[in-house]
Amino acid sequence: MAGMPIIRGVGLTKIYGNLVALTDANFAVMPGEVRALIGSNGAGKSTLVKILTGAVAPTLGTVEIAGEAAPLGNPRETIRRGVACIYQHSNLAPAMSVLDNIFLGRQPTRWLGLIDRRRQRREAVALLDRHGIDLDLDATVGSLPAVKQKEVEIMKALALDARAILMDEPTGWLAASEVAKLHATIRMLRARGVGIVYISHVLNEIFSVCDTITIMRDGKIIAESAVADIDRPRVVHLMVGEKLARESAQASHQKRHPRGTGEARLRAHNLTKRGVFKDVSFDLYAGEIFCITGLIGSKRTELVRTLFGSDRFDGGTLEVEGQPATFRSPVGAIARGIGFVPEDRHREGLMLNMSVTENLAMAMLGRFRRGFLLSRGRMVDAGRRAISILSIQPPDGKRPVALLSGGNQQKVLVGKWLNRAPRILILDEPTVGIDVGAKAEIYAILRRERELGAAMLVVSSDLEEVMTLADRIGVMVAGRLAAIHDADTTQMDEIVREIGGVAA
Amino acid sequence: MSLGSTTTLTDVSRRLAPHALPITLLAIVIAFAVAQPAFLTPDNLIGIVRQVALIGIMATCTTFVIMTGGVDLSVGPVLALAGLVSFYCLQADLPLAIVVLAGLSVGLLVGLANGAVIAFLQLPPIIVTLASLSMVRGSALIVGGPEQHLIRDEPAYTFIGAGNLFGVPSPVYLFALVALVMIFIQRSTPLGLLVTAIGDNERAADLSGHRTRVTKTMVYAISGLGAALAGIIQSSQVHTALATYGPFGTELDVIAAVVLGGTSIMGGNGSVARTLLGVFFLGVLNNGMNILDVPIDIQLIAKGVIIVVALAMAARGT
Numbered sequence: 001m002a003g004m005p006i007i008r009g010v011g012l013t014k015i016y017g018n019l020v021a022l023t024d025a026n027f028a029v030m031p032g033e034v035r036a037l038i039g040s041n042g043a044g045k046s047t048l049v050k051i052l053t054g055a056v057a058p059t060l061g062t063v064e065i066a067g068e069a070a071p072l073g074n075p076r077e078t079i080r081r082g083v084a085c086i087y088q089h090s091n092l093a094p095a096m097s098v099l100d101n102i103f104l105g106r107q108p109t110r111w112l113g114l115i116d117r118r119r120q121r122r123e124a125v126a127l128l129d130r131h132g133i134d135l136d137l138d139a140t141v142g143s144l145p146a147v148k149q150k151e152v153e154i155m156k157a158l159a160l161d162a163r164a165i166l167m168d169e170p171t172g173w174l175a176a177s178e179v180a181k182l183h184a185t186i187r188m189l190r191a192r193g194v195g196i197v198y199i200s201h202v203l204n205e206i207f208s209v210c211d212t213i214t215i216m217r218d219g220k221i222i223a224e225s226a227v228a229d230i231d232r233p234r235v236v237h238l239m240v241g242e243k244l245a246r247e248s249a250q251a252s253h254q255k256r257h258p259r260g261t262g263e264a265r266l267r268a269h270n271l272t273k274r275g276v277f278k279d280v281s282f283d284l285y286a287g288e289i290f291c292i293t294g295l296i297g298s299k300r301t302e303l304v305r306t307l308f309g310s311d312r313f314d315g316g317t318l319e320v321e322g323q324p325a326t327f328r329s330p331v332g333a334i335a336r337g338i339g340f341v342p343e344d345r346h347r348e349g350l351m352l353n354m355s356v357t358e359n360l361a362m363a364m365l366g367r368f369r370r371g372f373l374l375s376r377g378r379m380v381d382a383g384r385r386a387i388s389i390l391s392i393q394p395p396d397g398k399r400p401v402a403l404l405s406g407g408n409q410q411k412v413l414v415g416k417w418l419n420r421a422p423r424i425l426i427l428d429e430p431t432v433g434i435d436v437g438a439k440a441e442i443y444a445i446l447r448r449e450r451e452l453g454a455a456m457l458v459v460s461s462d463l464e465e466v467m468t469l470a471d472r473i474g475v476m477v478a479g480r481l482a483a484i485h486d487a488d489t490t491q492m493d494e495i496v497r498e499i500g501g502v503a504a
Numbered sequence: 505m506s507l508g509s510t511t512t513l514t515d516v517s518r519r520l521a522p523h524a525l526p527i528t529l530l531a532i533v534i535a536f537a538v539a540q541p542a543f544l545t546p547d548n549l550i551g552i553v554r555q556v557a558l559i560g561i562m563a564t565c566t567t568f569v570i571m572t573g574g575v576d577l578s579v580g581p582v583l584a585l586a587g588l589v590s591f592y593c594l595q596a597d598l599p600l601a602i603v604v605l606a607g608l609s610v611g612l613l614v615g616l617a618n619g620a621v622i623a624f625l626q627l628p629p630i631i632v633t634l635a636s637l638s639m640v641r642g643s644a645l646i647v648g649g650p651e652q653h654l655i656r657d658e659p660a661y662t663f664i665g666a667g668n669l670f671g672v673p674s675p676v677y678l679f680a681l682v683a684l685v686m687i688f689i690q691r692s693t694p695l696g697l698l699v700t701a702i703g704d705n706e707r708a709a710d711l712s713g714h715r716t717r718v719t720k721t722m723v724y725a726i727s728g729l730g731a732a733l734a735g736i737i738q739s740s741q742v743h744t745a746l747a748t749y750g751p752f753g754t755e756l757d758v759i760a761a762v763v764l765g766g767t768s769i770m771g772g773n774g775s776v777a778r779t780l781l782g783v784f785f786l787g788v789l790n791n792g793m794n795i796l797d798v799p800i801d802i803q804l805i806a807k808g809v810i811i812v813v814a815l816a817m818a819a820r821g822t
Binding site: 308310329330331333334335340342347348349350351352353354358361362363365366368369372373374376416 | 692693694696697698700701704705707708709710711712713714715772773
């Protein structure tokens with residue numbers, strides 16, 4: 001290969017206590033290369049990334065930046081030498097301007113340490129011009145769409161002269177049309193010789209934007225290839241191993257059940273929340289999975305929160321099993337048989353420091369009540385059953401949820417409703433940020449609940465997921481439910497067009 | 505790679521860190537016992553428990569508040585007001601049960617008010633209970649005035665704080681009872697689990713269908729009850745009710761005991777049993793330094809240093 005890698009790890013091994021997280025990994029990125037890094041949760045991706053960014057020092061091995069030995073376990077120095085990382089969750093200060101965020105913590109100063117605002121602006125404008133990125137420097141970051149916020153983070157990295165940028169699940173919070181914009185930015189960076197590591201679970205994205213791919217499993221790099229020389233089934237196969245690959249292939253040929261058993265469990269009629277969503281009408285039937293998709297900001301989350309009583313609506317009617325419903329809090333909704341899996345499992349879903357068993361029991365403590373007392377024994381039994389049915393790994397009810405992989409955390413979050421046998425289950429982005437194998441398992445769990453007759457409402461930005469899972473598909477555009485389709489007679493491109501509808 | 509072939513010093517310290525407090529407690533007990541053999545006599549040990557009983561009752565009862573990420577600064581004046589209310593009930597010749605219930609109801613009401621404002625109006629606990637610290641102290645001064653109120657010829661009432669059964673002072677029994685009840689609530693009732701859940705992730709508890717605001721209100725009520733019980737015991741012990749009992753700093757001793765025990769001031773992690781450890785730690789420290797005739801100024805400084813060191817050691821374990 002021509003030239004020298006921007007960043008290169010040689011023989012990287014990392015051991016935590018008795019756990020070998022990474023074994024003898026060799027990894028390199030050339031200038032102008034977009035390299036995908038893919039692997040199931042627990043495959044060692046994040047350990048590799050942490051070593052490359054200097055967040056942790058490897059037990060064995062060395063890192064070189066532009067051909068020079070880099071200090072190990074020194075994030076500050078690593079950044080100074082031009083290696084930046086953009087994490088899945090934003091590291092921006094939302095109340096500050098784009099300009100201030102780009103220079104946060106290292107503003108150019110004048111005499112007496114005053115911020116040199118003119119120089120700051122001059123440098124930022126030059127930077128935007130050089131990279132052809134269009135950003136309003138005075139906009140408040142929090143008011144920008146998610147993709148623009150990613151661009152701000154990229155600018156922040158570039159302002160530090162980053163020559164290698166590691167992006168961890170960069171599209172996790174973006175909608176489909178925003179992904180394309182981000183990819184355009186990435187291609188531009190590539191043309192300017194920046195080396196990019198693109199960590200993602202979404203195969204579509206990898207095949208659309210990456211040049212090369214590194215696949216990890218069980219703490220090892222098991223394959224490297226040019227993206228042009230490998231196909232998707234092969235990637236999935238390498239990533240998840242034999243058995244899961246077969247199951248996930250089968251899953252996409254499922255039979256659809258639009259309107260399930262025909263029994264309407266939930267009816268929304270002209271549901272309106274002023275300034276948020278308007279005139280939303282749909283029926284949700286027992287035994288079906290109804291997916292609502294749309295851009296981020298199309299108010300899907302706000303809509304389903306209203307159904308669950310976590311927010312209020314101020315117009316229209318809601319019926320649950322034929323009876324009118326106005327929930328003042330989740331307590332009322334749960335009493336009527338509704339369960340809700342929120343989008344952000346860390347902030348809203350799980351008690352991370354509590355055990356798997358306790359988290360699984362959280363939505364039905366009443367069942368373990370004996371008079372005044374809590375029957376820990378019954379709780380542990382129920383937990384053990386749930387762990388085995390959901391195949392939560394490791395199968396240890398006492399383990400704090402924080403120590404589980406994202407996929408297993410999500411199983412706990414979904415699982416806590418299942419013992420209640422919910423009449424209606426609402427899930428907001430049920431597989432965000434989890435690997436292909438865990439996704440397939442979550443889908444299997446949802447399908448099983450559907451066969452048991454639950455009515456399921458799934459909000460998802462992941463079109464692959466919607467097409468795989470849905471019996472019917474609703475498209476939300478700018479606070480309105482623009483269309484509802486039967487999934488078996490609908491093509492993906494039709495949905496894509498509708499999603500873009502008014503907003504594009 | 506050979507693993508575990510060498511046991512390094514950092515390994516040992518990491519493994520011991522979660523037990524830093526009991527180890528340090530043991531170490532200072534040994535140090536005091538060597539320096540002054542009188543320290544280990546049964547009388548002195550029971551004396552320690554009696555001395556910490558008031559702070560101990562308040563600390564165990566306020567552990568839940570801190571576990572939910574809150575704080576209760578109003579315990580000092582509640583202690584004073586509860587003593588005064590009991591005193592006036594005694595003056596009115598009411599039966600003992602009513603006297604005690606009246607005293608406890610002071611704590612219950614202040615606690616419910618604190619909790620309701622914090623939970624339902626969603627105001628920060630530190631400000632709400634700071635305001636209530638001021639209001640309750642003011643109320644105590646209105647009710648009791650500046651003078652001491654002597655409790656005379658009330659053997660049943662004074663037994664609560666000054667009594668003695670089988671050579672053990674009655675506050676020790678009450679402290680043990682309160683501690684056991686609180687440990688039981690934490691381990692064996694839904695409330696205990698819910699308190700941990702709210703501290704860990706209140707929003708998630710809400711979305712799991714729990715009435716988190718009601719629970720938070722209850723938790724402050726329990727804290728108020730603890731302070732009121734401490735007030736009854738104190739007035740009974742010293743045969744006096746006074747509006748300035750539970751002076752400034754009482755709430756800090758209580759919080760210090762809870763936090764020393766390892767309950768996170770940010771909420772979530774915590775336990776009543778560990779609070780007991782924190783209580784005894786502070787008690788042993790005070791008692792030992794008194795026995796060794798350490799001057800009070802040095803005592804205060806030493807106490808502060810030891811608290812920070814113990815916390816720093818415990819923090820390394822997490």
